[in-house]
Amino acid sequence: MAGSSVSVDLSQAMATAPVAAGDWLVVAPSLITMLGGALCLMLRKNTDLQPKLGIAFLGALVLASLTLLVRVLDHGVITMVMGSWLPPFGIAFTVDALGATLSFIGSIVAFCGGLFGAASVDSTGRRYGFYPFLLLLMTGVCGAFLTGDVFNLYVWFEVLLISSYGLLVLGNDRIQLDGAVKYGVLNLVGTNLFLIATGLLYGIFGTLNMADISLKVAALDNPASGTLATVAALYFLAFAMKAAAFPVNFWLPASYHTPNVVVSAVFAGLLTKVGVYALIRVFVLILPASRDHLADLIALVAIVTLITGAIGALAQSEVRRLLGYVVIAGIGSMLAGVAVGSTLAISGAIFYAVHSIVVMTALYMAAGVMHMLGGSYDLRKLGGLYRKNVAFAGVFLVLGFAVSGLPPFSGFWPKIMLVDAAFRDDELRFGTALGAAILVSGFLTTLAMGRVWIFAFWRGGPEGTPDGQTADAVEVEAPQLSGGAVWLPLGILTALVVYFGLQPEWMIELATQGASGVDQPFGYQRSVFGEQG
Template identity: 80%
Template sequence: MAGSSVSVDLTQAMVTAPVAAADWLIVAPSLITMLGGSLCLMLRKNTQLQPKLGIVFLVLLVLSSAGLLVHVLNHGVITMVMGGWLPPFGIAFTVDPLGATLTLVGSIVALCAGIYGVVTVDGTGRRYGFYPFLLLLMTGVCGAFLTGDVFNLYVWFEVLLISSYGMLILGNDRIQLDGAVKYGVLNLVGTNLFLIATGLLYGIFGTLNMADIAMKVSELGNPASGTIATVAALYFLAFAMKAAAFPVNFWLPASYHTPNIVISAVFAGLLTKVGVYALIRIFVLILPESLDYMADVIGLVAILTLLTGALGALAQSELRRLLGYLVIAGIGSMLAGVAIGSNLAISGAIFYAVHSIIVMTALYMAAGVMFYMGGSYDLRRLGGLYQRSAGFAGLFLVLAFAVSGLPPFSGFWPKVMLVEAAFGDGRAWLGAAILVSGFLTTLAMGRVWIYAFWRGGPEGTPDGTGVAVSGGGAAQLGGAAPWLPMFVLTALIVYFGLQPEWMMNLSIEGAGGVLEPRGYLQSVFGEQG
């Protein structure tokens, strides 16, 4: 009847309590990057304003991500559900130490890239969307790290892939288009596999909320049977493609050397790590029993990825391709941690992911400086850079030691954790592969140092002349923009090497959150979790 009212108890279906002000930090990274990307897009013709506006929003992203990590460390796992619908009906953003840590590290790297791009991205690159694409990329990266829903993870993957396609062809050179085709085709295959697996997962459980699936999997009598095994295999293949694991890694060295060097730096630092993060979420949090019977397969893939990356780096004379293979080798170390699956191993994989994000970004930036100084990315045409800048030579040596896993820098400690976990779990062959890959990486980086810095001049010139190939563009290196990001990232590498306790404890806490997800489940479902 008109005028009659019916009392409805919304507490059974919706969150009726107001959201705490601090909890809005969960969605702040995505909102900041979307807003910043939109404004940069609208003002794309103002090429002088683009860097300033982009950097302001990237600073806000770093601040919000730092606040989010502090909030999580102080209050535990936190959840916000879109539309106020109670899980598993509403799409959840659920943030634990693992997601918050990677969000902050990724934000710092993005800010460094935005500053570095002030010099390396010209007016045409700004006009055609470098800063909007960078902010949109971070929307997808942050969303992937913070979501608590599998389908939402797929959506954020699509957001970062769309922006990465735009960044890859920025400049419209023929070699960029060729690299974009190789990059796009295999990622399209991986995306389809991801979607198929997600559809099967929904068909089995009737939900895509990560916490809800984790609870239902634990109640199954035979979690390794039938469709679930198929889903696990599809997810592994999809994320292995996105992480550039063997044998579906050929797209990375074929594409990462084609765009502007700052874009290569962002890609090398962030994109493959999102694939590894997704593997940890799926196999450790959601389908842990699947990891038991797939561990040997993942371990074999890890070994082949480690060796392929290190040997590929040794075989390269083009610096950017060499660094691309080092990205692949690092993925092998992280996969080794997933294969072992213990707390120490997952902690090592998380620590290594943080290290790899920082060091690979810094190495690509250093490669850009080497090009401006020497005029080429070809090691045969480089030489005498030590004479040009002894300080930069020292900085590069730190990065070379770090990526090789040598003390006293950030790459040493996660490798120690991974090797200890491998030998402790009876997987000596996996620990040996990590050590062999590190040795080969040391040789590859030593070769770069000798060719580019130590010898006096490029190939074909008398050694000791200090002759450099002309046309490098060293005049563009004025100001702090190309140097400040490298110094910041290198300082982090040194700090995590000399004072590893904080990062190590954070990695252990992140690993514990996915291996023993009681806090994660309670954040989503309350005490019933």
Template identity: 80%
Template sequence: MAGSSVSVDYAEAMITTPIAAGDWLIVAPSLITMVGGALCLMLRKNTDLQPKLGVFLLGLLVLASLGLLIRVLDQGVITMVMGNWLPPFGIAVTADPLGATLTFIGSVVAFCAGVFAMQTVSSSGRRYGFYPFLLLLMTGVCGSFLTADVFNLYVWFEVLLISSYGLLILGNERIQLDGAVKYGVLNLVGTNLFLIATGLLYGIFGTLNMADIAVKVDALDNPASGALATVAALYFLAFAMKAAAFPVNFWLPASYHTPNIVVSAVFAGLLTKVGVYALIRIFVLILPASLEYMADVIGIVAIATLITGALGALAQSEIRRLLGYLVIAGIGSMLAGLAIASSGTQATLAISGAIFYAVHSIIVMTALYMAAGIMGMMGSSFNLRELGGLYHKSVAFAGVFLVLAFAVSGLPPFSGFWPKVMLVDAAFQGGRFWLGAAILVSGFLTTLAMGRVWIYAFWRGGPEGTADGQSVDVTGAAEGQLSSGALWLPLGVLTALVIYFGLQPEWMIELATQGASSVVDPFGYIRSVLGEQG
């Protein structure tokens, strides 16, 4: 009838409670990086202004992610649902201590990379998209850490992968294109497995909301059924590829040494950790029963990844390839934490160790690649046989490198020591002595590999074939580059964090423990996403 109105109770389908102002921080990382990437793209021809704008936006990203982390630690898990539709129909964005911590640490690393790139990325690299690609890469990384929906995890993975392809071939050199093909093929396979597993998961539960799936899995009589076993196996293979776990890790050392050194630094710090994060979300939050029966397989993969990564580093003379293998070895330590978590009583300690190790690896591997870039400028080569005498060129830099070498080896008093202690403790308490032993053996082999770099590049007097003390002089443009604060400031900040987390680990241990608790005991996470219905 004309003029009549019908009263509709939107509370049955939509969230009607006003969103707290502080909760808008949860979408700030994605908004800053998406809008920032578009702005930098529009300014691509202004190669002087673009890096300043890019660094400014990355600084905003650090502040926003820090504010989000503080908000989560103060208020608990926070959720925002797109369109205000009630979950599981509305797409939820959720920040818990795990996601907020990794978003913040990733933002700090990206900011340092943006500053470092001001000196190491050429005008041509800026013109063809370094800063837009870096910002859009962070859109995908932050989105992956903060989504509460499995399909959107897939979407954010695709965003970061597309951006990473652009960064990988920036420069258009033959070796870069060769590395990009290997990188792209393996990630294409992993992405298809991810999508197939997600389709099967939706077919089983009719939802892809992580909290909703966790509730429905918990209600099953047989949460380790054949269908879910297939889904779990597909997810493990897909994310193992993306995390560069054995035996699908050969793409990483074949590609990470090919791009600009700052791109390698960002990749080594962030990309593989997103794969590990996804494994923790899927297996600990959503499919804990699948983790129990797959624990031995995951443990074997972890050991193989730990040992092959460390041995591969020992066999290399090209510094960037050597560091690529150390990235792989670090992934093994995180997978060990996932395998140990299946033992129930040690789950929180094991996942805490894996989270702390992920934070440590993000920082130290980014810093090591930056240090490798400076070594390349000093010695005009990345090959250990052609390096030498760097100690005499810069005692301070030699000290910084030694700190990072100790940290990546897991030696005290630096950041790598404490997560290894946590993981080994959890392994021994959980009766998985072989995993604890593998972590220790890998650490010993890593120490040998980094000691070899120190002796060849820093301690001996000059390159192979020259008289002791006759190191290659750095002149001209390289000397000018080495005096730039854009190189030393980000490396100094990351090294300071390595030292701080080693000498004062309590804050990071507490963050890691809260992050682990949010997935091991997900009541708060589920309640935040689903509300009273959870």
């Protein structure tokens, strides 16, 4: 009735208290990258300005992500609800140690990619959107790591996928379009499965807030019911596609070798890890009983992914294709942590994800430098790179040791944690086989990376030339890589690989805190709902 007033109690529907100034850091990564991407897009015709703007915004992203991580470690889980609407009415950004850690490491990788792109992306690539696409890719990546809502996670997946399509076809070569089709089809299928599962989840619980669902699942008499098992199976298939797990992994080695090498580097470092992150978030935080039900299946998928990835790497002569299979083998290690499901195993999976983000990005960048020095990505056409640049030969050897899980570098510690967790698990049917597969995959990866180093660096010249003599370099159409834009990002990432290997305590503590946050989500729930949660 006009003129009447109705008293409405908003205490259960809206957050009426003002947001603490420090909590605005929750949305800072997404705001910085969206603003930077829009500005770079508007100024895309100024190709000389593009790297400066892009790198500046990516540097700001690193600072914002670091500050957010520090605040989470100091104050615990942080939640900000959009429009002040509390769950289940509104969308929440909820940041714990897991999300903040991956956002920070991802921002470092993106910053290094922006630096490397200043040398490897020509003026045409800049004009057609390398830096806007890279910044918008990071909008999706950071949003996925920081959101506390399942549908919002789907939206951020869409953002990063759309921008990744743009990066993949940048250059418009026929091989890039072919790779983009394979990449796009499988990811579209995975996205549709993700959306279907999310719709079913909403139909069951009437909410998509992660903390809210975890509370409601815990209150069920049968949290491993057939309906929830179906939802969990759909989520597993969708995220396995995005993470490039066997048998839906063929799109990765068919597409990651086609774009500019810096695009391959960023993709290898970040995109599959978002899929693994989603698996951890859904199966450990939201549907732990369903994870228990599917543990043996996840373990089998992990075993086959580990072995096929490593064998695939051994069979390749094209360096970027070889590295694509190494990415797949690493996904198997992370799936092993999800299969075991203990705090130690999830900690190992998180540490391995951080290690893989850094080392795979660095290895693809190193492949770009190999192309600069030798004129090819084909091992049969490479040789004598040790003599051309001794320091770079040492850097590649360090990265090869690290990705193989050899001490004293970053890959050693998470593999130890995962193998230990797998051998300790008496309930998992394939626990022993899973631990053995991690070790066998590491051995085969060592052979594959050793083969690259011997052929490309140690022998004197390409195939068909006398050993000890370096053949004339092949003419290269791509722009030559030189200066700090190449060596600085590669140096930063290699330094992190060494640091995480020699001083692993900090990363182990972060990974353990992140695993505890999803395995025992009381702090996560309390951040969203207050003490009543």
